[in-house]
Amino acid sequence: MAVSDHVDLPTFMEGVKKRNPHQPEFVQAVQEVAEDIFEFIGDKEDYHAQQILRRIAEPDRVVSFRVCWEDDAGNIRVQRGYRVQNNNAIGPYKGGIRFHPSVNESVLKFLAFEQTFKNALTGLPMGGGKGGSNFNPKGKSVREIMRFCQSFMTELYRHIGADVDVPAGDIGVGGREIGYMFGQYKRITNEFTGVLTGKGLEWGGSLIRTEATGYGAVYFLANMLATKGEDLVGKTAVISGSGNVATHAAEKIVQLGGKVLTLSDSGGFVHDPDGITQEKIDWVKTHKTHRRGRMQDYVAAFPGATFHEGKTPWGVPCDVALPCATQNELLGEDARTLVANGCRAVAEGANMPTDLDGVHVFKAARLLYAPGKASNAGGVAVSGLEMSQNSARRAWKEEELQQMLKDIMLGIHQSCLTYGDQGGGYIDYVKGANIAGRKKVADAMLAFGVV
Ligand code: NDP
């Protein structure tokens, strides 16, 4: 008798929990996807017989390595580095690198799992991966960061390649860190290839990659509002985070006529009732990235704003909300508050910022709610376009790339409608994204047989 994974959801999740002890973020990400796709694949015996669900919830490989470096005081420091290569059924592994003290195997496995479906949704040929280290860039000198990046790449280089695995940035990794890592890769291999994305414009980078995640999230939000005949003009927005994704999401909201009320960091949030204008966003970018300052300093620069230490911004009444900081930053209670305050739409800039309770609250309230794998896919989409430009050894113009980004975000919105339209004017974007993203990967896996 053939073995099949045709079991019910609780039994399937029991197995996932058993095989991944002490990995709550990974289990959470699998559960969110499994909740949606169980119903969809109920009658598709091929998927069950081939154990596709079970195989998709197991990374191809997890590489873990020691990263030694010397700090400015001459102390030897030891960090742990990782690369999770989750799935390359539809293209080379692709996904960011995160430097943050909270990085561990569970966090990177969840990110690589999500990345696989996100990348499939873009329509570009990219598999899913993620990497990083528990290195904390806060308080480190630029030379310490350089030495760490070089040491990290001295091991990572053997696992990646332009047709194998193409990392990029994520939390704590921006253009500067990509530069140090690319320099080290080139030095070791003597090859100039598109092995990383998010590169500088002078050395193989793509226009609009820096802006793409935040801009794309707002394009997606605008697409959702358009289904109700609405736009962003005059709408108030609450945004968390103050890094790459948050500041560019804020910028696009302002460009499209909305008013941004909040930004935040791990110290708390700023509430500016006058609106966070382009000038103020530019100040935040410079302050956080170049001066490596804190959001609490905003109130001295812009009196009229208030700083709320240790708090998240979800209690500020708003029309739209964009969580753009980190995972599990918006809990069930916050979701209930947003709904009670009349929030119309939520688009995730971060990966899995809403916990499972919050996801259920948004679904029950039939909110316009986009999961990160759909709404934050603009960043990796332009990374995919950077790979194309590198392979073709050419560079597209800004207007061409802007249009491609808009088209890709519209395409993802359409995929969500195809699989998430519940009738009665309600679109379940989580379900739509989970089914559409997973279907492409699963069908490719079926074609390969048992590998
Ligand atoms: P940055 O490093 O540029 O900024 C991160 C921001 O989030 C900072 O404001 C940081 O505050 C805040 N933050 C980080 N960790 C925490 C925490 N534990 N609690 C509260 N605040 C926190 O990263 P990005 O903007 O690139 O990434 C933000 C999110 O977007 C992440 O979830 C990332 O995975 C996701 N993402 C990023 C993409 C990209 O292209 N960069 C693409 C798609 C998704 P502080 O300065 O205090 O640490």
Ligand code: 2IT
């Ligand atoms: O989460 C993400 O999509 C990213 N950090 C960007 C990945 C990429 O390869 O551009």
